[in-house]
Amino acid sequence: MSQSAARSVIPGFGITLGFSVLYLSLLFLLPVAGLVLFTFKMTWPEFWAAVSHPQVVASYKLSFLASFIGASINAVFGTLTAWVLVRYTFPGKKIVDALVDLPFALPTAVAGIALVTLYASTGWVGHYLDLFGIRVAYSEIGVVIALTYIGLPFVVRTVQPVLADFEKELEEASAALGASRLTTVRRVILPAILPALLTGYALAFARAVGEYGSVIFISGNMPYKTEITPLLIVAKAEQYDYNGAAAIGVVMLAAAFILLLMINGLQWWASRRG
Amino acid sequence: MSSLAQTQPALAAASLPKATAEPAWVKWTLVTVALTFLTLFLVLPLSVVLYGAFELGVKVWWDAITEPDALAAIRLTLFVLVIVVPLNAIFGIAIAWAIAKFEFKGKTLLISIIDMPFAISPVVVGLIFVILFGSQGWLGPWLSAHDIKIVFAVPGIIIVILFGTLPFVARELIPLMQQQGKEEEEASLTLGASGWKTFWYVTLPNIKWGLIYGVVLCNARAMGEFGAVAIVSGRIRGETNTMPLHIEVLYNEYMFTAAFAVSSLLTGLALVTIVIKSWVEYKDERRHKTA
Amino acid sequence: MKPLINTAKKLALAAIIASGSFAATATTLLNVSYDPTREFYREYNQLFNTHWQAQDNPAATVRQSHGGSGSQARSVIDGLDADVVTLALAYDVDALRKRGELIPENWQSRLPLNSSPYTSTIVLLVRKGNPKNIKDWDDLVRDDVQVITPNPKTSGGARWNYLAAWGYALKKYGSDEKAYEFVEKIYKNVPVLDPAARGATNTFVQRRIGDVFIAWENEAFLAVEQLGRGEYEIIVPSTSILAEPPVTVVDKNVDRKGTRKAAEAYLNFLYSDEAQHLAAKHYYRPAKPEIAKQYLEKFPQVNFFTVDEVFAGWDNAQETHFNDGGRFDAILEAIARARR
Numbered sequence: 076m077s078q079s080a081a082r083s084v085i086p087g088f089g090i091t092l093g094f095s096v097l098y099l100s101l102l103f104l105l106p107v108a109g110l111v112l113f114t115f116k117m118t119w120p121e122f123w124a125a126v127s128h129p130q131v132v133a134s135y136k137l138s139f140l141a142s143f144i145g146a147s148i149n150a151v152f153g154t155l156t157a158w159v160l161v162r163y164t165f166p167g168k169k170i171v172d173a174l175v176d177l178p179f180a181l182p183t184a185v186a187g188i189a190l191v192t193l194y195a196s197t198g199w200v201g202h203y204l205d206l207f208g209i210r211v212a213y214s215e216i217g218v219v220i221a222l223t224y225i226g227l228p229f230v231v232r233t234v235q236p237v238l239a240d241f242e243k244e245l246e247e248a249s250a251a252l253g254a255s256r257l258t259t260v261r262r263v264i265l266p267a268i269l270p271a272l273l274t275g276y277a278l279a280f281a282r283a284v285g286e287y288g289s290v291i292f293i294s295g296n297m298p299y300k301t302e303i304t305p306l307l308i309v310a311k312a313e314q315y316d317y318n319g320a321a322a323i324g325v326v327m328l329a330a331a332f333i334l335l336l337m338i339n340g341l342q343w344w345a346s347r348r349g
Numbered sequence: 350m351s352s353l354a355q356t357q358p359a360l361a362a363a364s365l366p367k368a369t370a371e372p373a374w375v376k377w378t379l380v381t382v383a384l385t386f387l388t389l390f391l392v393l394p395l396s397v398v399l400y401g402a403f404e405l406g407v408k409v410w411w412d413a414i415t416e417p418d419a420l421a422a423i424r425l426t427l428f429v430l431v432i433v434v435p436l437n438a439i440f441g442i443a444i445a446w447a448i449a450k451f452e453f454k455g456k457t458l459l460i461s462i463i464d465m466p467f468a469i470s471p472v473v474v475g476l477i478f479v480i481l482f483g484s485q486g487w488l489g490p491w492l493s494a495h496d497i498k499i500v501f502a503v504p505g506i507i508i509v510i511l512f513g514t515l516p517f518v519a520r521e522l523i524p525l526m527q528q529q530g531k532e533e534e535e536a537s538l539t540l541g542a543s544g545w546k547t548f549w550y551v552t553l554p555n556i557k558w559g560l561i562y563g564v565v566l567c568n569a570r571a572m573g574e575f576g577a578v579a580i581v582s583g584r585i586r587g588e589t590n591t592m593p594l595h596i597e598v599l600y601n602e603y604m605f606t607a608a609f610a611v612s613s614l615l616t617g618l619a620l621v622t623i624v625i626k627s628w629v630e631y632k633d634e635r636r637h638k639t640a
Numbered sequence: 641m642k643p644l645i646n647t648a649k650k651l652a653l654a655a656i657i658a659s660g661s662f663a664a665t666a667t668t669l670l671n672v673s674y675d676p677t678r679e680f681y682r683e684y685n686q687l688f689n690t691h692w693q694a695q696d697n698p699a700a701t702v703r704q705s706h707g708g709s710g711s712q713a714r715s716v717i718d719g720l721d722a723d724v725v726t727l728a729l730a731y732d733v734d735a736l737r738k739r740g741e742l743i744p745e746n747w748q749s750r751l752p753l754n755s756s757p758y759t760s761t762i763v764l765l766v767r768k769g770n771p772k773n774i775k776d777w778d779d780l781v782r783d784d785v786q787v788i789t790p791n792p793k794t795s796g797g798a799r800w801n802y803l804a805a806w807g808y809a810l811k812k813y814g815s816d817e818k819a820y821e822f823v824e825k826i827y828k829n830v831p832v833l834d835p836a837a838r839g840a841t842n843t844f845v846q847r848r849i850g851d852v853f854i855a856w857e858n859e860a861f862l863a864v865e866q867l868g869r870g871e872y873e874i875i876v877p878s879t880s881i882l883a884e885p886p887v888t889v890v891d892k893n894v895d896r897k898g899t900r901k902a903a904e905a906y907l908n909f910l911y912s913d914e915a916q917h918l919a920a921k922h923y924y925r926p927a928k929p930e931i932a933k934q935y936l937e938k939f940p941q942v943n944f945f946t947v948d949e950v951f952a953g954w955d956n957a958q959e960t961h962f963n964d965g966g967r968f969d970a971i972l973e974a975i976a977r978a979r980r
Contacts, residue, residue: 085534086544088451095444095459102512103466109487110477128964130972152386159383163376171384173620173627174391180569180619181394182593183576185612188600189394192401195847200393213832213849224390256371278467285470287576288593292839295832296791299976305472305576306835310794312476312580313710315717315739316964321480324473331468339461483718485740493719501720583720584705585670598706601838602678603867605846 107328113321125322134304135326141215141303142283145222146230150276153230154268160231161238175231178224183288190221191293213295218303221289226279233275237268273341281334285327398616401609413599413610421587422595422611425503426572429591433510433571438564441518445556449526450534460523466515474512475580478505501583506591509577514567521563522556529555558633565626569619667700667902672722674709674796674885675838676859680922681726687918688909692902700902708836709796716742716890723894723903726887728796730754730947731954733886742892756884757910758924761942762804764875765844765853765860772851776877777808780852781825788850789830790840792962797837801854802968803957804881807950811879824971828978841867856883857939858923882944 114122125131159165160172178186192198195212196205204211211217241264249259287305294301304327311320371379402410413419444463448456466474480486482499492499499505533555537547553560575593582589590598592615599608673681685702692700705712705720709728716722717740727733736742748755766774772785780787790798802823809822832849834840837859844853845867852875855863860874887907894900909915916926925939926932932939951957961967 083451083531084538085450085531086538087446087548088453091443092447092451092453095440095447098440098443099459099462099515102508103462103515106477106481106512107465107469109481110473113480129976130969133976152383155379156383156387159380163380165380169627171387173623174387174395176566176569176623176626177391177395177616177619179566180573180622181398181616182573182596182612184593184597185398185573185615186394188596188608188612189397191847192397193393195849197846197848199397200389212847213843220390224394227390281468285468285473287470287472288579291835296835297831297833298791298972300979302833305470308470308472308476309580309711310791310835312479313708313714313794314963315714315735317476317480317485319964320476324470324476327470327473331465331470335461335464335468338464339457479718485718489719498719498721500718501715583715584707585720586704586706588703600842601675601706601836603841603862 110321110328111325114318114325117318117322121318122322125319126326130298130302131304131307131323133299134302134307137215137218137301138284138304139330141218141222142226142280144219145226145283146276146280148219148223149226149230149279150272153227153275153279154234154272157231157234157238161235175228178227183225183286184292186224187221187289187292190224190289191217194220194293212293213297213301215301217293217295218290218301221293222283222286225286225289226283229279229282230272230275233271233278234268237271238264241267270341270344274338277334277338277341281331281338284330284334395616398609398612401605402613404609405606409606410610410613413604413607414614416607418587418590419595419607419611422590422592423614425506425588425590426592429503429507429510430568430571432507433514434564434568436511437514437567438518438560440515441520441522441563442556442560444519445522445526446552448523449529450531463516463519463523466512471509471513471574471576472580474509475577478509478512478577478581500581501585502589505581506578506589509581510571510574513574513577514571517567517570518560518563521559521566525556525559526552558629558636561629562626565622565629569622572615572618666698667899669700669702669723669899669903669906670705670721671702671724671726671906672705672712672716672720673726674712674728675706675836676797676856676862677726677885678704678706679862680919680924683922684910684915684918687914688906691909691912691914692905697902700906702906708794710794716740721893721897722890723897723899724887724889724907726885728883728885729799729954730884730886731799731958732796733888734954736888736890740892742890743888744891747888748886750889751887751907752911753927754884755886755888757887757907757915757927758885758919759927760857760883760885760924761880761944762800762854762877762883763857763860763880764877765855765863766851766873766875768871768873770873770875774852774875776875777805777822777879780805780829780854781822783829785829785852786831786850787826787829787852787854788832788840788844789826789854790834790837792968794835795837795840797856797859798840799957799962800856800881800883802961803947803951804877805854806961807881807945808877808879810950811945820967820971823967824974827971828975845872857925861923876940876942879943879945881950882946884946 117125156175160168191212194201194204194217196202196210198212201211209216211220245263246259249263250256254262285305287303287309290303291306294303296302296306304323308320308323311323414423444459448460479500481488482492482505483489484493499508533551534547537551538544542550573593578591579594579597582591582594584590584594584598586598592611596608596611596615599611671681681704685704688702689700705722709732713725713727713732713735716725716736725733725736730748733747737745737747751757764774766772772779774780774785779785789801792798792802805826806819806823809819810816813819813822832843834843837856840853841855841859841863843849845863864872864874887910889900889903889907894903911928913931916928916931920926920931920935920938926935947954947957951960959966
């Protein structure tokens with residue numbers, strides 16, 4: 076294929092690349108292309124009507140806004156958690172560190188049931204929030220809670236290694252030049268972790284937009300209000316409206332693709348800076 | 350200072366000059382805020398699951414997870430893992446090898462495609478495969494004419510989980526192998542070792558920990574996949590219900606204790622993988638330190 | 641790596657052998673049903689097997705699949721290998737014909753009583769002591785009452801709820817406009833719209849949301865008996881809908897698999913006296929009049945109307961009310977507008 080590959084003494088270029096591309100194509104590219112082709116059966120006005128119905132638009136707004144808030148919460152508290160885990164020692168730190176991966180591993184449906192058990196007005200936490208008139212379960216806040224939960228590991232796990240590798244000398248230099256601790260954090264440390272933070276943020280956001288299992292238990296699923304886009308796709312499919320479901324699915328695919336392009340742009344930007 | 354920091358990190362942290370550390374009250378405030386956040390989002394949900402599972406005693410818990418349908422779900426989930434994890438591991442190794450050891454056109458594109466399955470809604474994944482393989486779908490009539498079942502059977506479940514966990518091993522190995530370069534392999538090959546020998550004795554030991562880490566994450570995610578499986582499984586009791594689906598079934602049958610019991614088992618399995626992962630990281634750290 | 645792959649091979653082999661030997665010794669039927677029938681069919685499958693084996697047949701294994709009625713029908717249309725379907729409403733069963741050509745046009749007249757061996761109706765479940773003093777459908781439109789019912793777009797059961805309220809209002813107030821207003825007011829009082837019926841029960845029972853839960857009679861009984869004795873009361877409205885969950889053999893599948901004989905016997909036996917009594921035990925109204933007579937005390941008399949009488953059949957009801965752009969969508973839009 077390319078010249079350096081042909082010249083290299085290392086074998087296996089053809090077989091590894093061939094296998095990878097075949098595997099990706101069969102499992103991923105062809106099926107996704109199939110979905111896109113499927114929507115070509117619809118005329119453009121049909122497609123547009125399906126993806127721009129006010130109820131669908133309301134669900135985009137909720138899904139994207141709640142994902143945005145959830146990812147933002149994770150950006151703040153995830154960075155803080157990463158900082159605490161890297162810089163400080165405190166009892167139980169190892170356990171806390173291990174727990175961060177829990178949302179990856181716990182099935183989303185179980186997470187949804189556990190969260191609603193906690194945050195419903197009959198639950199351990201919701202009970203107290205209820206005293207202040209705050210309703211978490213079956214409201215937009217519930218959606219944000221679920222999406223914060225499932226995106227939690229991303230920011231922590233992208234920022235943590237960068238913080239761990241960060242050279243203390245830079246901080247020392249900054250301090251020696253007379254900068255206050257806060258200035259050092261803001262001017263020296265934050266810019267260094269920013270690319271990783273943005274990557275984690277984008278991953279958490281992308282994952283949240285598509286999330287289904289944990290949200291449906293806690294959101295209340297009121298159309299125009301707390302109904303997320305993935306639920307609408309399921310609802311369309313269950314009314315035998317595969318065209319409508321596929322059309323909204325394609326919109327979500329496009330959103331995912333744009334998000335990933337942004338992530339790669341960020342990584343490229345980060346590597347150029349570094 | 351820096352050499353001290355490398356050999357004795359704990360001590361070094363304690364004796365850092367004041368200028369690069371925060372006052373104790375700042376430290377403990379930050380720790381408290383972080384721990385409160387993690388308690389609300391991680392510890393409490395976990396406690397709900399464990400409390401619900403053991404509320405009525407260990408015997409009830411044991412009965413719930415040894416009931417035939419639960420056992421069938423556990424068997425199915427493990428069976429799926431045994432197929433999904435090695436396949437995605439082989440894919441991860443192959444693609445990392447191609448990307449790290451060779452230069453070719455479209456490499457960047459290939460790398461960015463790998464992340465895609467991660468950002469696609471599980472619901473859309475399920476829909477895609479029903480549209481492709483369902484009897485109303487494109488390949489459906491051909492498949493049913495040849496008596497091949499994909500959706501609403503185990504192969505469909507395996508395919509959607511393969512899709513969802515595709516990036517995990519690859520994502521771990523690509524940066525690792527890129528960073529390691531190809532000098533060691535080239536040396537081994539020049540000395541006359543075969544390609545396979547070089548892979549087994551030179552490459553594999555180098556990427557061992559990254560591989561295990563990727564496998565563990567892939568494993569954890571594959572066990573818990575719900576949204577996509579729910580669409581392609583057909584929910585046949587004792588046959589195409591994976592553990593997450595079985596939990597939903599139990600919950601819908603008002604068998605809350607049993608639902609939480611199976612959840613706790615799944616959580617337990619997940620925690621085991623997390624412990625393995627932490628152990629891997631710890632080993633890796635030590636290896637780096639001594640190296 | 642190697643031992644792992646070997647283990648994998650062994651496991652795969654074992655699974656293939658296990659599934660293969662299973663199929664060879666017994667007839668296996670797959671009954672694709674909706675959520676609230678789990679408890680009934682679990683017991684019925686044993687009853688049927690006893691009867692089936694007594695007629696010198698090899699044991700029949702009946703596998704069950706439960707979920708929302710619409711999603712179950714979708715799975716069968718897309719290739720889930722059901723021998724029989726036992727769903728919540730004729731519309732979902734009819735979809736098997738319209739979209740998959742899996743059953744013939746006359747499917748509903750192949751078995752007695754509209755192919756519905758058991759029936760039910762829609763009742764109101766309230767909390768202990770009936771604190772909001774709910775007597776009939778009219779109380780559901782009051783401002784101080786919160787109503788729990790699932791989303792009729794995704795839940796078959798919820799479509800019965802909706803049509804029951806509509807039919808009541810139509811009879812009482814005389815016009816479609818009035819009925820529309822009435823149903824809109826009910827949905828204004830709905831704080832949580834679960835995708836499926838069982839989820840709605842959990843919302844009402846576990847999360848204690850809402851004052852009244854619109855439910856199938858059998859689900860209401862089950863909640864009273866299983867989820868908290870004495871915690872809930874069933875209010876039977878003056879007028880309600882006769883819910884007829886139909887059953888049918890899936891012709892295309894049984895003919896391919898050669899299971900027609902067993903599948904037909906399975907459904908026919910639902911009309912036996914034993915099965916009818918079993919249905920009553922699980923709070924379904926036996927469809928056979930002579931058995932139903934014995935349960936007058938358990939199932940109070942209601943002024944029934946049917947979908948055919950009031951809505952001119954399911955196709956019409958679906959098109960007018962539940963399809964995109966139908967009445968239910970209009971209600972949702974109106975509520976969303978009012979909220980802004």
